Amino acid sequence: MAADQVFTVRGDAELVTRAGHLFTSVRQEFVCAARDPDTWSLPAARQVINNNMQATGLDVSKLLSPAALADEAARLHLHEVASKGVHVRISSTPLPHETIIIDRRVMILAGRDRPGPREYTVTTSPTLVGGVYALFQAAWETATDLADFLHGDAPHLDADSLAVLRALGAGHTDETAARQLGLSLRTYRRRVAELMTKLEAASRFQAGLRVGELRLNS
Amino acid sequence: MAADQVFTVRGDAELVTRAGHLFTSVRQEFVCAARDPDTWSLPAARQVINNNMQATGLDVSKLLSPAALADEAARLHLHEVASKGVHVRISSTPLPHETIIIDRRVMILAGRDRPGPREYTVTTSPTLVGGVYALFQAAWETATDLADFLHGDAPHLDADSLAVLRALGAGHTDETAARQLGLSLRTYRRRVAELMTKLEAASRFQAGLRVGELRLNS
DNA sequence: AATGCGATGGCAGCAAACTGCCATCACCCG
DNA sequence: CGGGTGATGGCAGTTTGCTGCCATCGCATT
Numbered sequence: 001m002a003a004d005q006v007f008t009v010r011g012d013a014e015l016v017t018r019a020g021h022l023f024t025s026v027r028q029e030f031v032c033a034a035r036d037p038d039t040w041s042l043p044a045a046r047q048v049i050n051n052n053m054q055a056t057g058l059d060v061s062k063l064l065s066p067a068a069l070a071d072e073a074a075r076l077h078l079h080e081v082a083s084k085g086v087h088v089r090i091s092s093t094p095l096p097h098e099t100i101i102i103d104r105r106v107m108i109l110a111g112r113d114r115p116g117p118r119e120y121t122v123t124t125s126p127t128l129v130g131g132v133y134a135l136f137q138a139a140w141e142t143a144t145d146l147a148d149f150l151h152g153d154a155p156h157l158d159a160d161s162l163a164v165l166r167a168l169g170a171g172h173t174d175e176t177a178a179r180q181l182g183l184s185l186r187t188y189r190r191r192v193a194e195l196m197t198k199l200e201a202a203s204r205f206q207a208g209l210r211v212g213e214l215r216l217n218s
Numbered sequence: 219m220a221a222d223q224v225f226t227v228r229g230d231a232e233l234v235t236r237a238g239h240l241f242t243s244v245r246q247e248f249v250c251a252a253r254d255p256d257t258w259s260l261p262a263a264r265q266v267i268n269n270n271m272q273a274t275g276l277d278v279s280k281l282l283s284p285a286a287l288a289d290e291a292a293r294l295h296l297h298e299v300a301s302k303g304v305h306v307r308i309s310s311t312p313l314p315h316e317t318i319i320i321d322r323r324v325m326i327l328a329g330r331d332r333p334g335p336r337e338y339t340v341t342t343s344p345t346l347v348g349g350v351y352a353l354f355q356a357a358w359e360t361a362t363d364l365a366d367f368l369h370g371d372a373p374h375l376d377a378d379s380l381a382v383l384r385a386l387g388a389g390h391t392d393e394t395a396a397r398q399l400g401l402s403l404r405t406y407r408r409r410v411a412e413l414m415t416k417l418e419a420a421s422r423f424q425a426g427l428r429v430g431e432l433r434l435n436s
Numbered sequence: 437a438a439t440g441c442g443a444t445g446g447c448a449g450c451a452a453a454c455t456g457c458c459a460t461c462a463c464c465c466g
Numbered sequence: 467c468g469g470g471t472g473a474t475g476g477c478a479g480t481t482t483g484c485t486g487c488c489a490t491c492g493c494a495t496t
Contacts (some may be wrong), residue, residue, distance in 0.1 A: 005223045008345065033353060053261070063356070079494045095358040099351035109349035121346050127226065128346070129337040131315035131327035135251060136352040138311040142360035171420030171425050174453065189454065202389030203482095204453085208423040211385050212430020394481065402445045407484065421452095422483085 005125040011117030017106075019122045024105050026058065033063040033091075033112075033136060034098040036074065037081070060086040063140055065095045069150070082146055088141035101133055147152070162197075164191045169217055221363075224341040229335030233326075237340045240324050244276065251309075251354060252316040255296065255330075258291040278304040281358055283313045287368070300364055307361035319351055379416075382409045386426070387435060 008016050062081070068089070069075050082088045096109035107129045111119035123129065167177035167188075177187035192204075201207035211217055227233050235260065280299070287293050287308070300306045316328035323348045329337035383394035385406075394404035410422075421426035429435055 008341075010341070027253040033356070038275070061269040093352070093359045094327045094351050095356060097345070097352045099349050099353060103314070109345050111345040112348065119345050121343060121349075123346075125339060126227070127315070127327050127337050128331040128341075130330065131317050132350055134311070134313050134315045135350065135357055136318060138251070138309045138313060139353055139356035139360070141311045142357070156337045162404060168421070173421075186475050201389075203386070203422065205386045205426040206389040208426025209430045209435065212427045213435070217427065217431070404445050411484075
């Protein structure tokens with residue numbers, strides 16, 4: 001059977017010796033899903049990817065979780081990477097396992113990051129690679145681009161604001177909404193006004209639009 | 219190595235004999251991504267799943283491509299399935315490979331549907347299953363629920379409506395918006411009212427929210 | 437020409453939303 | 467205790483949004 005199409009290695013060193021040539025063999029496409037960008041840091045691979053991107057039109061896509069934007073350094077790094085032509089998108093889910101697919105032919109899956117050497121599974125089985133690639137596409141398609149994700153400064157909204165927001169979204173009049181939230185009409189409207197200020201909205205319609213666009217709801 | 223954790227079979231018959239017990243062993247969770255729901259039709263498996271869903275709180279999730287809603291029959295079938303408690307979501311990507319993950323322990327990937335017996339790859343490797351599961355989650359998270367997908371019929375908007383929509387989105391008052399569009403205040407407001415009817419919105423905020431959510435803008 | 441129909445616009449009245457002003461209250465701090 | 471501060475709520479007045487009613491206009495059909 002296809003046993004030779006799948007093998008597992010433990011630790012970065014073994015990965016390099018047994019699969020290093022795969023990284024450097026990348027031709028057209030390099031896709032990668034991970035929690036944060038620092039986990040795959042094989043210098044040689046990076047070198048090759050950088051070169052190929054310049055020369056041939058190598059297509060590099062990285063799907064990351066919001067954790068990748070936690071600190072300023074990571075954010076800068078991503079910007080730099082993106083400026084070199086790498087497509088970076090942010091998904092709302094954690095993505096604890098790192099996934100790399102090379103030229104739609106080779107796939108490397110990393111186990112969870114836990115104490116001890118990390119486990120990597122390398123496979124070239126077309127069925128496996130194709131299936132994972134399809135799922136990656138589905139996740140990629142609906143993820144938001146890095147630029148949008150950062151620029152869309154979702155203003156920080158506390159629980160109160162969210163309650164007001166829900167009431168507005170439910171389509172109630174101010175009076176019923178205020179009663180529902182146990183506020184006076186005056187304060188409720190104050191809240192709405194504050195919300196609109198935060199959203200830089202001139203009308204309620206515009207405010208709703210922003211909320212919908214930024215997915216501040218749900 | 220973990221060769222026994224991965225094996226490939228050809229054709230449904232072989233899949234049943236070699237992996238049928240896996241289907242019937244499902245305990246807590248059964249997730250499935252596929253182009254359309256008819257491809258996995260092992261009657262025995264269905265039986266088990268139906269029973270378990272009633273008895274224990276078996277969690278069944280199906281992620282499908284819009285192709286699954288092509289004809290009326292499929293749509294009805296999905297409604298029926300959903301009414302039994304199965305979570306059904308629609309992703310915008312094709313999902314040509316079928317993927318099944320059972321209890322986060324076993325994974326079955328089907329090759330592309332092509333002439334000849336279909337190829338299935340079955341694996342229990344935690345790394346592989348975990349990685350694919352994470353990607354599935356990412357795709358699932360951002361997919362739209364079946365009900366929303368069907369009900370959220372993005373109302374057809376003509377050029378006029380879009381102009382009104384832009385004016386509203388710009389945050390103008392009705393008066394300036396009407397002047398800008400060369401309409402009387404009365405007709406402009408009529409247009410807004412029509413728009414809100416189409417969007418089934420009770421307030422302008424709600425209308426804006428809908429527009430933003432459905433990306434009717436942009 | 438006459439008729440009918442749909443879109444438009446003005447008017448008026450009403451409902452809803454917005455805001456300034458001030459009294460009140462809770463709370464913290466010197 | 468007294469004073470400062472910030473959140474709240476009532477009141478009133480203004481603006482804005484909403485809609486029913488009717489006159490008008492353009493256009494097509496008969």
